[in-house]
Amino acid sequence: MSNAPSATDSEDRLIVAMALGGRQAEAAVGILFSRFAGPFKGRAMRRGVNQADADDVVQDAFVKIVKSAAGFQPKGEGSAWLWCVFNSVLADAQRKSQRLPRMEDYDGIPENFRVQADGSCQLDFQDCVQTQMTAFGNAWPEGLQVILWSASHGMKTREIAAIIQRSEGATREFLSQVRKKFKTFVEQCDELLD
Amino acid sequence: MPEQDDNWFDELAAGNSSSDPLIKAVHAAANRFDPAIDDLALARLKKRLRGEGLLESRAQRFVRQFSPPIASAAVVLLCFSVLLQSGLLSIQDDYRSNEYALAPEAGSPPIDAEVEYFDQASDSASAETESSQLVSPQAAPVSPQPSLLTSRDEQSALKEAELSKATTAREQRSKRVQESRFRAEASRQAEAEQSALQMADDTWSDFAEEAEPILIRESKDHREDSFSSNKQQARIVVELGSSSDLAVFSAFVAKPGSDSMGTDELALECRSVDSCAQLNQLLREQAGWLVASKIAQPGILIVVRKLK
Numbered sequence: 001m002s003n004a005p006s007a008t009d010s011e012d013r014l015i016v017a018m019a020l021g022g023r024q025a026e027a028a029v030g031i032l033f034s035r036f037a038g039p040f041k042g043r044a045m046r047r048g049v050n051q052a053d054a055d056d057v058v059q060d061a062f063v064k065i066v067k068s069a070a071g072f073q074p075k076g077e078g079s080a081w082l083w084c085v086f087n088s089v090l091a092d093a094q095r096k097s098q099r100l101p102r103m104e105d106y107d108g109i110p111e112n113f114r115v116q117a118d119g120s121c122q123l124d125f126q127d128c129v130q131t132q133m134t135a136f137g138n139a140w141p142e143g144l145q146v147i148l149w150s151a152s153h154g155m156k157t158r159e160i161a162a163i164i165q166r167s168e169g170a171t172r173e174f175l176s177q178v179r180k181k182f183k184t185f186v187e188q189c190d191e192l193l194d
Numbered sequence: 195m196p197e198q199d200d201n202w203f204d205e206l207a208a209g210n211s212s213s214d215p216l217i218k219a220v221h222a223a224a225n226r227f228d229p230a231i232d233d234l235a236l237a238r239l240k241k242r243l244r245g246e247g248l249l250e251s252r253a254q255r256f257v258r259q260f261s262p263p264i265a266s267a268a269v270v271l272l273c274f275s276v277l278l279q280s281g282l283l284s285i286q287d288d289y290r291s292n293e294y295a296l297a298p299e300a301g302s303p304p305i306d307a308e309v310e311y312f313d314q315a316s317d318s319a320s321a322e323t324e325s326s327q328l329v330s331p332q333a334a335p336v337s338p339q340p341s342l343l344t345s346r347d348e349q350s351a352l353k354e355a356e357l358s359k360a361t362t363a364r365e366q367r368s369k370r371v372q373e374s375r376f377r378a379e380a381s382r383q384a385e386a387e388q389s390a391l392q393m394a395d396d397t398w399s400d401f402a403e404e405a406e407p408i409l410i411r412e413s414k415d416h417r418e419d420s421f422s423s424n425k426q427q428a429r430i431v432v433e434l435g436s437s438s439d440l441a442v443f444s445a446f447v448a449k450p451g452s453d454s455m456g457t458d459e460l461a462l463e464c465r466s467v468d469s470c471a472q473l474n475q476l477l478r479e480q481a482g483w484l485v486a487s488k489i490a491q492p493g494i495l496i497v498v499r500k501l502k
Contacts, residue, residue: 022251026240029249033236038228045229055235062239066248129219130226137227144227150206151224157203175203186216193215 007031011078018069025066032082033062039152040086046141047090061089080159083149087163128189136185143178 005017005028017028037058044054065085072081137144142164149155149163161171205212206220243249250258 020251021249021255025249026243029240029243030236033231033239037231037235041231042228051229058231058235059239059242063242063246063248066243125215126219126222129216130223133220133223133227146203147206147220148224148227150203151221152228154207154209156207179202189216189219 005031007034010076011035011082012072012074012076013078015065015069015072015078015081016074018066019072025069029062029066032065036082036086037062039148042148043086043145044090046137046144047094049090049093053093057090057093058086060093061086064089077159077162079153079155080162083153083163125189125192128192129186132185132189136182140178140181143181146175146178147182 005014005024009017009028009031011032014028014032017024018032019025040058040061041051041054044057045051049057065082068085072078133144133147146160146164149160155163157168157171157175160175161168164171164174166174202217205214206217209221212218240249247255247258
């Protein structure tokens with residue numbers, strides 16, 4: 001008898017459970033939804049999608065995830081696979097709707113990139129970093145997204161390369177640019193370090 | 195440097211174990227970037243998934259996909275079994291019918307219960323008697339009467355015999371028709387061949403009338419000389435092969451009193467069926483050579499002349 005999915009299961013295990021159907025699938029959907037619906041929606045909103053449309057995009061993404069689960073090969077890259085599916089749904093939604101902004105690619109820094117200093121009062125280092133991350137995300141959404149993939153989902157370079165559909169070498173170069181520019185945003189927070 | 199930045203991201207992916215305050219702060223901030231999702235969204239998603247059948251178990255999916263054909267197959271099997279049991283599908287025995295009457299044989303008199311049978315071995319005078327009388331079955335002629343047969347098996351056996359006779363007759367007629375068709379076809383082919391040969395003969399006759407008389411004689415020495423001097427002749431011999439079954443003679447136009455050797459004519463004699471077939475094929479394929487006699491046959495000399 002197979003074990004029911006639990007909140008501590010890996011993404012790979014949960015996706016495989018979804019492919020089985022029945023109660024296991026329903027439980028797995030619930031767990032994955034709680035983990036990824038927020039990040040999915042946040043990404044969509046950072047891409048300029050309004051909240052209502054972002055909810056629809058998240059729903060469509062999970063429907064596609066469930067439909068595609070049977071073809072998933074568990075190799076320890078479940079998280080990257082889920083993001084890939086979501087990205088494709090988000091891209092389709094943005095292509096279809098004229099109201100939604102187009103997706104930028106990961107080939108380089110946007111031309112209008114500049115450091116935007118936030119004039120608000122930062123209480124401590126943590127707040128400063130939070131504020132600067134927001135500013136950084138406004139200037140370069142894709143740059144912030146890769147930071148979030150690493151920080152929130154523990155993704156390595158290989159997985160990020162799979163999501164953004166670039167080679168590992170190109171991805172490392174991209175990450176290098178992200179790191180450099182992010183540093184220019186947060187270095188002003190160093191003053192608040194104890 | 196890319197390696198340092200790559201390490202930074204690896205460290206970021208490793209979690210809160212890093213000692214870098216920036217990495218810790220980024221970790222803490224990252225979780226606040228994603229908006230909260232309410233429970234209604236999950237309920238809405240599950241409802242949609244159920245509606246599309248995406249949360250079905252494998253067994254449920256199997257039943258849904260295959261139930262129509264399985265049900266159809268079950269209905270068909272059920273109907274078939276009912277028909278079998280009811281006997282509607284059993285093979286009818288035509289011979290059980292009491293109304294069945296034997297088909298009359300060609301040329302034989304119609305069989306009827308009321309028809310009188312005369313003893314054929316009896317006196318001819320009694321055979322001319324106009325009165326009709328029923329006679330004893332023992333004295334009856336060979337053809338039986340259905341009303342005198344009491345066994346169903348005998349009736350079926352007779353019927354089978356009649357059918358067998360009819361089948362044999364049909365087969366024989368078919369065979370005769372086929373044979374006649376073959377003969378007609380062979381005749382047509384022979385006629386076509388004859389007309390082709392006649393045409394060749396006519397062509398040769400025309401040629402012969404225009405040319406001077408040709409003397410054909412056997413000359414082995416001349417054959418070798420002609421081969422060395424005439425490449426066209428030599429080529430034909432090479433293509434035919436150096437089989438001993440093929441004899442090549444030189445043919446030449448001989449003028450009265452002269453002994454000149456011609457280079458446009460070639461006399462060939464094939465001495466076996468294989469070499470003759472090969473020669474015939476070659477002559478058909480060769481362009482520019484006129485076959486001045488009939489189709490090559492063993493022992494028959496043929497002459498070919500090169501067209502200018």
